[in-house]
Amino acid sequence: MGWAETIDRGLQSRRQADAYRQRRAIIDGNHRLLEYQGRRYINFSSNDYLGLARDPRLIAAWQQGAARYGVGSGGSGHVTGYGAEHEALERRLAGWLGYDRALLFTSGYAANQGIIGALTGTGDRILADRLSHASLLEAAVQSPAHLRRFAHNDAAALARLARPDAAGNLLAVTEGVFSMDGDSAPLPAIGRVISDAGGWLLVDDAHGFGVIGEQGRGSAWAQGIHPELLVVTFGKAAGVGGAAVLCAAPVAEYLVQFARHLIYSTALPPAQVAAIDAALSAIIQGDGLRARLGENIARFRAGAADLGYPLGQSATAIQPLLVGDNALALRLTERLRERGCWLTAIRPPTVPPGNARLRITLTAAHQRADIDRLLEALDNARRTA
Numbered sequence: 001m002g003w004a005e006t007i008d009r010g011l012q013s014r015r016q017a018d019a020y021r022q023r024r025a026i027i028d029g030n031h032r033l034l035e036y037q038g039r040r041y042i043n044f045s046s047n048d049y050l051g052l053a054r055d056p057r058l059i060a061a062w063q064q065g066a067a068r069y070g071v072g073s074g075g076s077g078h079v080t081g082y083g084a085e086h087e088a089l090e091r092r093l094a095g096w097l098g099y100d101r102a103l104l105f106t107s108g109y110a111a112n113q114g115i116i117g118a119l120t121g122t123g124d125r126i127l128a129d130r131l132s133h134a135s136l137l138e139a140a141v142q143s144p145a146h147l148r149r150f151a152h153n154d155a156a157a158l159a160r161l162a163r164p165d166a167a168g169n170l171l172a173v174t175e176g177v178f179s180m181d182g183d184s185a186p187l188p189a190i191g192r193v194i195s196d197a198g199g200w201l202l203v204d205d206a207h208g209f210g211v212i213g214e215q216g217r218g219s220a221w222a223q224g225i226h227p228e229l230l231v232v233t234f235g236k237a238a239g240v241g242g243a244a245v246l247c248a249a250p251v252a253e254y255l256v257q258f259a260r261h262l263i264y265s266t267a268l269p270p271a272q273v274a275a276i277d278a279a280l281s282a283i284i285q286g287d288g289l290r291a292r293l294g295e296n297i298a299r300f301r302a303g304a305a306d307l308g309y310p311l312g313q314s315a316t317a318i319q320p321l322l323v324g325d326n327a328l329a330l331r332l333t334e335r336l337r338e339r340g341c342w343l344t345a346i347r348p349p350t351v352p353p354g355n356a357r358l359r360i361t362l363t364a365a366h367q368r369a370d371i372d373r374l375l376e377a378l379d380n381a382r383r384t385a
């Protein structure tokens with residue numbers, strides 16, 4: 001089979017499964033109202049949970065950073081790309097979250113790949129929640145370590161796989177808040193199992209950082225645990241982009257030696273680091289934003305339950321409505337868009353087969369009327385899709 005045929009078959013298989021992905025050139029995709037092909041929609045697909053992507057404080061920090069430092073970092077952090085701003089933000093993050101060290105990465109995807117790739121090797125075991133994000137699972141698959149997936153949020157299932165007597169190091173991997181379901185991991189139970197087995201825990205808190213816990217310190221803090229490796233990302237509640245891993249000092253030194261995504265990739269631009277730093281201040285002072293987000297979540301859940309929509313366990317900004325069938329999920333999103341609500345149908349392989357869903361994300365920027373409009377559109381969509 002030649003290249004042309006490989007490409008053609010791949011595209012056809014996606015089309016036949018109603019799983020063909022399309023990007024759309026959206027105007028203001030990080031705003032409460034976005035625009036597509038001349039029409040305005042209320043945006044229920046953004047991960048900008050606190051509405052910080054348009055916050056004047058962050059914009060000013062980025063602009064001032066660019067005026068002071070230029071627009072690019074100029075190199076890998078191991079060459080010339082790591083500066084005083086990076087160092088200061090790492091110190092601030094580590095102190096605030098109660099770790100020895102923080103290391104900045106250009107994205108959460110890179111952080112997860114870099115950490116798992118550097119830490120695990122032949123003879124080690126990785127036990128990952130089966131619904132972990134692609135960046136975690138792919139890193140685990142690529143690692144020479146032996147990967148087993150445990151049933152979602154099931155500490156007993158993890159315990160069955162975590163034999164303390166086996167040779168090699170053991171790493172458990174889970175998320176604070178699951179990206180497609182919005183539910184939270186039982187972190188104390190998972191942490192106990194893995195530490196009893198002599199292993200370490202990696203928690204990716206991409207969707208909990210900034211929104212959950214005291215001052216938005218995230219899921220681990222809120223649940224009173226201190227995983228050996230904590231990943232936070234800045235493209236969601238922080239409204240910017242980039243990521244950090246929090247860990248003990250020797251682990252940070254080890255990652256500086258061996259995490260390839262740190263070594264062989266251009267460091268975050270210092271102006272972006274300045275914007276992340278401003279985002280951190282906004283998060284720390286963000287109780288009002290978190291309260292508004294909480295009100296929006298409660299309003300949506302109460303309304304959707306009244307309509308008889310099957311709601312999941314999620315108490316977070318991610319509110320999936322399980323549909324099952326790919327084609328139905330696509331029809332529903334079309335109906336909702338006709339009524340001015342923009343949201344995305346999430347289909348396999350992002351979620352398991354038969355689990356297509358509408359992924360609704362709520363933010364602090366939404367107004368009450370926006371939520372009511374969505375509920376009205378959902379009511380209508382179900383009757384007409």
Ligand SMILES: Cc1ncc(COP(=O)(O)O)c(C=O)c1O
Pocket residue numbers: 106107108109110112133135175179204206207233234235241242243
């Ligand atoms: C749980 C989780 N981890 C990591 C990532 C990747 O983070 P980033 O967008 O910074 O690459 C995402 C983003 O979708 C995510 O949902």
